[in-house]
Amino acid sequence: MSKKIRVLVIVASVRPRRRADAVLAWWRAATGPCAEALGVDVEIADLREVHLPFDDEPEEPDTGRYIHEHTRRWSRTVAGADAFVVVTSEHNHSMPASLKNAFDHLAAEWAGKPIAWLSYGNTSAGTRALLSAKQVATTLGLSSVPGDISLHLADWTGDTPPADAARSRRAVRQLERLVAYAQALRPLRGPRIDVGGLAAGLVAHRAQTGDAAELLVLQRCCWVDEAIVNNTLAIAALHEDLDEVSSAIATRRVVVVRRGARLIASVQCWQDGADWRIGRLMVAPDERRRGLARVLLRYAQEQRPPGTRRITLATGAHSRANIALYESEGFEQVRAPADDVIELAKRSDLCNAS
Template identity: 45%
Template sequence: MSTNTAAASLHVLVIVASTRPGRLGPAIADWFVQATLPAASSGEVTLDVADLADIGLPLLDEPEHPSSGVYAHEHTRAWSRRVAAADAFVVVTPEYNYAMPAALKNALDFLYHEWAWKPVAFVSYGNTSAGTRSVQMAKQVVTTLKMMPIGATVALRIADSTSNGQVLRSAGLDETARRMLLELTRVASAMRPLRTEPESEVTGPVDGLRLTTAQPDDLAELLVLQRCCWVQEALANDTLDLAPLRETLDELRESMSTWHLWCVRRQGRLVAAVRARARERAWLIGRLMVAPDQAGSGIGTWLLSHVEQQAPQEAAHYELFTGRRSTRNIKLYERAGYVLSLAEGTPHDAVRLTKQRQPVARLG
């Protein structure tokens, strides 16, 4: 469920942590949304409920470390998109044996960068401790993921605060929830620069490069860069009928569900990008682009090497396509070890290049 305002500036994901039959979590989440909806609407905040029982994540089954951002399964990519779109979180959690539910720990473990630099608040419920020991355990985990637990919390003793599976509403309890949301959104606004600016510079061919996985806020600028870069391809191949020139913002946004995208910024400006995805035993690399005024500085070669390193373990070779007359691109790829390769289905105006992957020793 979700409630939307016309121009929401902050997106808060309310996570229902319990998945067992007969749970109180959905009712408590519904109470929280209803109690805070007036404040959310007036503050241009979107509330979106993510019920882990409905999301149905399996026990962590990704072969790559979450920090790589390389996900083999669609359930992980869908969860990644949901979490990445959020500016803050409210976790509705019970306490099981002095601890948080295993489903919550599993959902946190699936991802890494998507959680970082975002605040989190807790609505806990239970018997003797009102779920507060679950929250204490969860705080140790979320801080490791670079999240910021806020001071305000809501703790509900089941015997005192619920009846027949519903929260016993009161003006005081609703006000506690409202104040928690206001504190959460204030912290989310303050932390926004940490989320929009990459964490640190990386060692690249020129100074000041910052490499991150693409976020929804990057897409409009990425589309402009893409069109600038493919003007040269259009001239070299004597055609405007190129997919990167036709792609819309909605199509680019949709591509995030099937492709991994990386962006490179220099002094805040988007100067390069690339995408990749797995297909059987191949790691497909596409839309490698460098701003025209940055070309020739080594950024393209450096970014190509980075995206090769992100390939999943089962990938046996890298594969990419470029225009048949794009001699500059072809030379770059050949210098990086790629060879021209024939394949059925290759467009008549394009060439396919492949490179065998060298075996990599892996620990763990």
């Protein structure tokens, strides 16, 4: 499924009286119909409102450990975006410090996503700001799309950029490219995870909020099979909504596997009291019978914290293929089925034997 692309427009200037708002209004008017036709969600991140103090996190951003709520909020905003448009002025032949600070606050949240540039300024129309900003963006794993738009302040009448149909068309083309890049780059998103035994052509990464919609569709598709073999619709995985899947992504270790841009498999694991719990192991129907479920099951077992004594999971009482897989990996049924669900467990010290 191709989900809606979320474009985050970052307004760099935080000056009290700024031209940025007029530039943004021009861009929105020029690209609005195109964004609607492409089904793009456009959100604005005004750095004046995002309000990040300078370099105030004790840990380096690539640890992903943030202590301040403003950084966590910024992290969620950037992680949830598929692509960026930066609206920036030029300060002393470089980008404004507010923009550099917004980039520097995060790391992995930017990686593998495209970015489009819209600058404005005096002599160089802000293009020198872009030179420095692009260097930073490249370091963070962002990919600049071609076709920067740069506005000369000298051309303005008062506080408004002049009408220019050719420039408006360029803005539309830039947005179209941005969306195409966002779709093409999706397989590169998020830090890649090294999953032993993963077949060539498949890429695993930690699920991000932006994966929730695709994950939900795959989950429902996979659990329809479970509903059929168990002759019941009373299966939690079939009824979860987008918020619940997003919440699992935020609180559990959720791994997704993609073939190209398509999400084809996933597994989750988390601490459940004294046990390490594995759940929502799913592989798209046309990708089954190639050992991917076993690869993910083993990976999920390996993620248990040191000292874990037991790994648990559950499946439908009539899900014969699942039960066979789990038993072949050393899991044993721990009690009689209740509500048509079988609980299985494995002693952690047996994991390396599987």
